[in-house]
Amino acid sequence: MTQKFEAPRGTHDILPFEQPRRRWVTGEMELVCALYGFRRIDTPSVEDTDLIIRTSGAGSDVVQKETYTFEDRGGRSLTLRPEATAPICRAYVEHGLHREAQPQKLYTIGPMWRYERPQKGRYREHWQLSVEALGSDDPALDAELIQLYTELLRRLGVTGYELRLNSIGDPVCRPEYVERLSAWLDANDHRLDEEARAKRATSPLRVFDAKSERVQEALRDAPMIGESLCEACREHFARVREYLDAFGIAYVLTPTLVRGLDYYTRTTFEFSEGGTDIAGGGRYDGLVEEIGGPPTPGIGFGAGVERLLLSVADAEVPEPAIDVFFAFDGDVSRAEALAIMAELRRLGISADTDYAGRSLKGQLTQAGRFNAGTIVVVDGDGARIRDKRVALEDLVARLARR
RNA sequence: GUGGUCGUAGCUCAAUUGGUAGAGCCCCGGGUUGUGGUCCCGGUGGUUGUGGGUUCGAGUCCCAUCGACCACCCCA
DSSP states (O other), rough: OOOOOOOOOOOOOOOOGGGHHHHHHHHHHHHHHHHHTTTOOOOEEEEEEEHHHHHHTTSSHHHHHHHHEETTSSSSSSEEEEEHHHHHHHHHTTTTGGSSSSSSEEEEEEEEOSSSBBBTTTTEEEEEEEEEEEEEOOOOHHHHHHHHHHHHHHHHHHOSSEEEEEEEOTTHHHHHHHHHHHHHHHHHHGGGOOOHHHHHHHHHHGGGGGGOHHHHHHHTTTTHHHHHHOOOHHHHHHHHHHHHHHHTTTOOTTTTOOOOTTTEEEEEEEEEEEEEEEEEEEOOHHHHHTTTSSSOOEEEEEEEEEEHHTTTTOOOOOOOOSEEEEEEEEEEOOHHHHHHHHHHHTOOOOOOOOSSSOOHHHHHHHHTTTSSSEEEEEEEEEEEETEEEEOOGGHHHHHHTT
């Protein structure tokens, strides 16, 4: 009995016909990052499990139920990266990038893994653009990352999106706020529901993610982080907004935006389009130190490639085309023509021919599929291009001129 | 991880109250054509996701399993 194989659940093949659109998207990502002075860095797709747990937070959903963790043959516990911020920070420390000129503006594009129930635009293996600026707490940098992404969206023709923005404080002011919030939650426990209490148990801030209309109503009376920011955080957030205003970038202040990973401080933001989040990130000023580096501020965001592809599904993307196609009329020796084809390729002229034994009509159809700029029909007397006779010896010179 | 919908040729789908599968597109060939992209004709292609069960007989009913999708959870 032969087994039927499929791509593992939540993973998918990226077929040739999808490549041009995808290339366009990832190409614009690289282009925009370069325009903004970010340099590419690539890290392994697996990391030490401890790195992921320490940075994302042991209590976070990602770590609790979404990681792909396994032991390799040497007994090491490895985890497929669920996001790229921690790996990039690890590389930053490991290779001493903190000793070079700051900030280090870095980005990567690659596969990330999350073990969850697949849906459209939600895959266990999906690709993300991850943009990170390490070594500066300048609020202009926060604004720049946001602007960078809006510029990417502009180039891709995505318009109907929303940007949500918040500041969740830092180690100076957040603990105090969390205490105030906890006190309020204790006093108003009767106004919460099962879900809200569960969320509270993992992290007090997460109650703001509660779905229930009634609970949201109640939470409107709860103390908001915005009112509790320390002077430094308040000032920082004001600057970020000032820059965004100057850049003409609209945003929705969302006091309840807390995000799922433990490492965030100060600025948090997310972009959504068509009801789904297409990018999200924030500042993480304690992360580098947490993994053994010097105290280093940082800010970054992740943007889903597949989700962006859904947003640009209707955009027109030019089809790939080939320069020259060789067709053979009748039972002709192909050797000389194929040698010419190789010569063209050496000159940087793309060329192809039929390998399926097609009829002449079939070969021309094939040439059409390749969007051939020129079709050379080789027959017993040489060749012809659009019915004009051309000697085989003249082909290269003739085609190279085009 | 929880709940729900669905799963027939590569793709999109059809198949009377359960009776041993069809079409269009695609692909290949032929004709027409300004040497391909239009139109016409013909052809290849399916153990109905998989494994059990009920039945004289199942694509059509039941169970399990895998997968897709939707909601929740959460996120890119």
